[in-house]
Amino acid sequence: MTYAARSIVWMVIYLLFIFLPLFALLTGSLPPARGFWTEFSAALGYSGLAIMGLQFGLTARFRFVTEPWGEDVIYHFHRRISLFAVALVVVHPLIMFSVHPELLAFPQYGEVPWGAVFAFLSVFSLLALVVTALSRAKLRIPYELWHITHVALAIIAVTGGLLHMVGWGFYLADPWKRSLWIALTIFWIALVFYVRVVKPLFILRRPYRVQEVRRERGDTTTLVMRPDGHTGFRFKPGQFGWLTVWGSPFKITAHPFSFSSSAATSDGHVEISIRNLGDFTREINKVPVGQRVYLDGPYGAFTIGNPADMHVLIAGGVGITPMMSMIRTLADVGDKRAVVLLYGSQDWDSITFREELEKLKARLGLTVVHVLSEPPVGWTGERGFITAEVLMRHLPKPYADHEYFICGPAVMMDAIERGLGELGVPMSKYHSERYSFV
Numbered sequence: 001m002t003y004a005a006r007s008i009v010w011m012v013i014y015l016l017f018i019f020l021p022l023f024a025l026l027t028g029s030l031p032p033a034r035g036f037w038t039e040f041s042a043a044l045g046y047s048g049l050a051i052m053g054l055q056f057g058l059t060a061r062f063r064f065v066t067e068p069w070g071e072d073v074i075y076h077f078h079r080r081i082s083l084f085a086v087a088l089v090v091v092h093p094l095i096m097f098s099v100h101p102e103l104l105a106f107p108q109y110g111e112v113p114w115g116a117v118f119a120f121l122s123v124f125s126l127l128a129l130v131v132t133a134l135s136r137a138k139l140r141i142p143y144e145l146w147h148i149t150h151v152a153l154a155i156i157a158v159t160g161g162l163l164h165m166v167g168w169g170f171y172l173a174d175p176w177k178r179s180l181w182i183a184l185t186i187f188w189i190a191l192v193f194y195v196r197v198v199k200p201l202f203i204l205r206r207p208y209r210v211q212e213v214r215r216e217r218g219d220t221t222t223l224v225m226r227p228d229g230h231t232g233f234r235f236k237p238g239q240f241g242w243l244t245v246w247g248s249p250f251k252i253t254a255h256p257f258s259f260s261s262s263a264a265t266s267d268g269h270v271e272i273s274i275r276n277l278g279d280f281t282r283e284i285n286k287v288p289v290g291q292r293v294y295l296d297g298p299y300g301a302f303t304i305g306n307p308a309d310m311h312v313l314i315a316g317g318v319g320i321t322p323m324m325s326m327i328r329t330l331a332d333v334g335d336k337r338a339v340v341l342l343y344g345s346q347d348w349d350s351i352t353f354r355e356e357l358e359k360l361k362a363r364l365g366l367t368v369v370h371v372l373s374e375p376p377v378g379w380t381g382e383r384g385f386i387t388a389e390v391l392m393r394h395l396p397k398p399y400a401d402h403e404y405f406i407c408g409p410a411v412m413m414d415a416i417e418r419g420l421g422e423l424g425v426p427m428s429k430y431h432s433e434r435y436s437f438v
């Protein structure tokens with residue numbers, strides 16, 4: 001099945017998961033109708049909860065689900081649709097309280113029904129979840145701590161929402177309807193169990209050993225890894241995996257990294273090139289040879305494969321890693337189509353893989369255009385940043401015939417995507433991998 005057909009199938013399944021439980025509420029024995037705003041508010045609450053529950057499916061890293069879009073698009077959707085669901089859930093009590101102000105009087109009687117307590121817990125967890133997700137960097141919350149809290153708050157929010165529904169009992173008088181919603185919630189939470197317990201068990205049984213630790217230009221270290229006691233996996237050039245170096249796959253410490261090696265090798269060995277950018281990446285050059293590591297992959301849709309007259313690879317900084325895998329693979333399979341690499345780096349000495357790229361020119365139709373933001377004295381090449389003008393100077397027309405791959409800092413990617421639009425390149429012709437989807 002093509003990616004387009006698969007994406008339609010998954011979208012239909014997604015919508016069914018949201019709408020079927022809602023429509024199920026309208027079948028069987030129904031309570032007497034209440035005013036429009038009360039019913040509307042209840043519908044918002046139910047819809048918000050159904051969408052929230054499905055977030056566990058979106059982030060469960062099911063390869064067959066995420067493949068047609070790529071992980072970054074799925075995470076982007078997860079963020080946007082969560083905000084929408086939280087808005088629905090928050091508007092639900094606001095409408096209820098304005099239509100039925102007497103509900104606010106409960107605490108004075110000291111008789112808060114347990115359904116209301118769980119509603120409060122659910123909404124409070126959702127708000128905490130949104131604030132910590134949107135302001136993680138500003139609040140300086142370490143990634144691992146944030147991730148654990150994020151999952152815990154999500155479980156509390158969804159379970160609280162369900163208990164509120166059951167406690168209130170409206171629309172759920174029929175046991176089968178109650179069972180349906182309870183089963184749905186158990187399914188959502190089982191997805192977390194799958195991701196955090198079952199999947200790590202599989203990864204634990206398929207470890208890798210570090211065979212070589214190679215220093216590269218640009219404060220980057222390459223880990224060469226071999227499968228230990230199994231045959232490894234096959235990946236497409238441009239895909240990535242989740243790497244755990246210290247600790248077991250059960251810990252929330254896996255980091256995403258593109259594979260930088262050729263995908264055309266048959267011995268299962270895989271390389272990842274990591275730039276020193278923070279707590280985890282800083283320690284990578286200290287990994288001893290022989291260290292046991294875990295790799296969960298491959299993931300992502302940022303891969304070559306479509307028919308194209310030439311591949312245009314646009315990389316900024318460490319965004320070179322998936323491009324390197326593409327170039328090495330094309331060289332290994334003897335693909336003679338033209339490849340133009342536009343590669344933005346800070347200065348001449350920090351160009352990761354500089355020497356190897358020079359050598360690879362002899363093995364495939366590769367043109368490398370270095371763009372330096374701090375060029376040395378006497379530099380006659382491109383300087384500054386990669387822009388639409390730089391593309392126009394180095395690419396043959398018609399621009400819309402080539403296949404484009406973009407990976408680098410977010411500002412660079414935004415500018416290039418805008419530039420390609422101005423050059424008349426349709427969106428279907430360019431592919432992006434964003435390194436900041438979480």
Ligand SMILES: Cc1cc2nc3c(=O)[nH]c(=O)nc-3n(C[C@H](O)[C@H](O)[C@H](O)COP(=O)(O)OP(=O)(O)OC[C@H]3O[C@@H](n4cnc5c(N)ncnc54)[C@H](O)[C@@H]3O)c2cc1C
Binds near residue numbers: 143240256272278281
């Ligand atoms: C699909 C993809 C492919 C990538 N490929 C490469 C690559 O080939 N080479 C490379 O050097 N970098 C790559 N990165 C970026 C790399 O994952 C981050 O630089 C690294 O995780 C930062 O970790 P840190 O603890 O050193 O930095 P920190 O300063 O602690 O974190 C910096 C930011 O990185 C993100 N981050 C930190 N920990 C995690 C985690 N466990 N999971 C997810 N994100 C996290 C967070 O947004 C955090 O704010 C890739 C990222 C993605 C999403």
